[in-house]
Amino acid sequence: MSLSATSPSQRRAVRTAVPGPRSAELHARRTGAVAQGVGSVLPAYVEAAGGGVVVDVDGNHLIDLASGIAVTSVGNAAPRVVEAVQRQAERFTHTCFMVAPYESYIAVCETLNTLTPGDNEKRSALFNSGAEAVENAIKIARHATGRPAIITFDHAYHGRTNLTMALTAKNMPYKHRFGPFAPEVYRVPTSYPYRDGLSGAEAAARAIDLIDKQVGADNVAAVIIEPIQGEGGFVVPAEGFVPALAAWARGSGAVLIADEIQTGFCRTGTWFASEHEALVPDLITTAKGIAGGLPLAAVTGRADLMDAVHTGGLGGTYGGNPIACAAALATIQTMHELDLRAAARRIESVMRPRLAALAAKHGGEVRGRGAMLAIEIVVPGTRTPDPARTASIAAACHRAGVLVLTAGTSGNVLRFLPPLVIGDDLLREALDVLEGAFADG
Known part of the structure; x- marks a missing residue:
């Protein structure tokens, strides 16, 4: 992993509700200044980021499985x-x-x-x-x-x-x-x-x-x-x-x-x-x-x-x-x-078996390659898209400090795009959170 001296500690820490009170203040300001047509997946406002972690203004350390939509593959604020x-x-x-x-x-x-x-x-x-x-x-x-x-x-x-x-x-x-x-x-x-x-x-x-x-x-x-x-x-x-x-x-x-x-x-x-x-x-x-x-x-x-x-x-x-x-x-x-091609394959080796187990239990399909993986969520016992449950699972992950994205024409796909420099321990912890969100959803 390549981290700068100022990168946040590589751990998940939920200290307030997500989003927290300081983010709520910023969101109130945003409502009066930013066009409503500009959305955000999670209005927890960022203060710092690096490696596999995003830190919000309330001090919550969120595990990043989004990478700014596949942008910060080398991590945020990568030293070089x-x-x-x-x-x-x-x-x-x-x-x-x-x-x-x-x-x-x-x-x-x-x-x-x-x-x-x-x-x-x-x-x-x-x-x-x-x-x-x-x-x-x-x-x-x-x-x-x-x-x-x-x-x-x-x-x-x-x-x-x-x-x-x-x-x-x-x-x-x-x-x-x-x-x-x-x-x-x-x-x-x-x-x-x-x-x-x-x-x-x-x-x-x-x-x-x-x-x-x-x-x-x-x-x-x-x-x-x-x-x-x-x-x-x-x-x-x-x-x-x-x-x-x-x-x-x-x-x-x-x-x-x-x-x-x-x-x-x-x-x-x-x-x-x-x-x-x-x-x-x-x-x-x-x-x-x-x-x-x-x-x-x-x-x-x-x-x-x-x-x-x-x-x-x-x-x-x-x-x-x-x-x-x-x-x-x-x-x-x-x-x-850092041979990030190999890193993407390593991420897949950690994530795919866990995602496959979720699909076997709850239905749907796991697909993708490398560190571009997704699970399509369906009504159990069918192939009918279930966007409401998908949104519920994503929201549960956010509350627990894991940043995930949804996708799909029917809005029923959870997609995962972690930074390619993320550590295995963070990945496994994020998957633990995801499993809990599925169980509760």
Whole structure:
């Protein structure tokens, strides 16, 4: 584990109600200042964080199984990241790469070109958020192919901007009353083994048949897919599903975009989830875990596609900010030094058997890879989603000092995204709390 000298002690401690009185005061201030449309999973306001622990303003030490939604994989305030950010901030904070460029932007792109799947010649471009990366990947695919149509999938999540809302499947809270959305986006069924019972080949054939009949292969600029769906409930497609789609895309001249924003950077036990089936995407979008908590995102892909766009067609004022680039280089170095791919696999070895025992007792399914695991919660004896019980179990975990997230199109999935530097003792204690929450729920 890599902790700074100021990191909080790695223990769970519930000293007040969660949230406590000081958090309640801040929440009252928030109500009068922050737009109500901005939500929070748990309004326990953070004072410090590090390793596998978040400390709130009331002194409660919460075990972190969220990582800021898969962002702080190297831990909060990781030493190398903090040092790199401090050094860069002392030199300059911003020039805009499109105005006066700097080396760290180039270094991040070089690193991504090497790190992402495939030994083909690649290029990268840097942005601020996952949604921006997805939007730009679509722009690149449309420009390079001269085609309009984009294929996305049931249960997909790709962001909250207008185009990425069109790509996203779930209405509430992401799309409700925000339309109309961007055109030429077509949704087809994904592979969801727990619910469709299809092999990867069968699920791919179903999707491809719909694309051919309802869209037309010659109209498709890109197929965008999460190798493991994130907000959709950590759905792992049946083996062979994504490779079959990739083969279809290659044969039809469409671009395969792998959205690795939540799955990337060691989260699933490999650098990228695409590697589990030896997939080499044409374009890959990254963000979240890339920079240890600083806002940075990227599109990386085939040089011929990336270079097809005219000069000035890609960019943005803050894209590839020098502080975020410094943080990214330090984050990736930390991942190498601590072998966080192996750490993700170790986390899975601790968590999966305990989660499987819960599913065997209470019903549902455990799925995911590495340190990206989930349990789908259903009405006992059925496969009917049980979002109310899911919310009740999550709330019980929060009260007991364990920060968890929910997901799924039906809101019935508990998902776990611990920092990859979390200790086994904390993990086991969090699972003890989770078992108690299931028993009480």
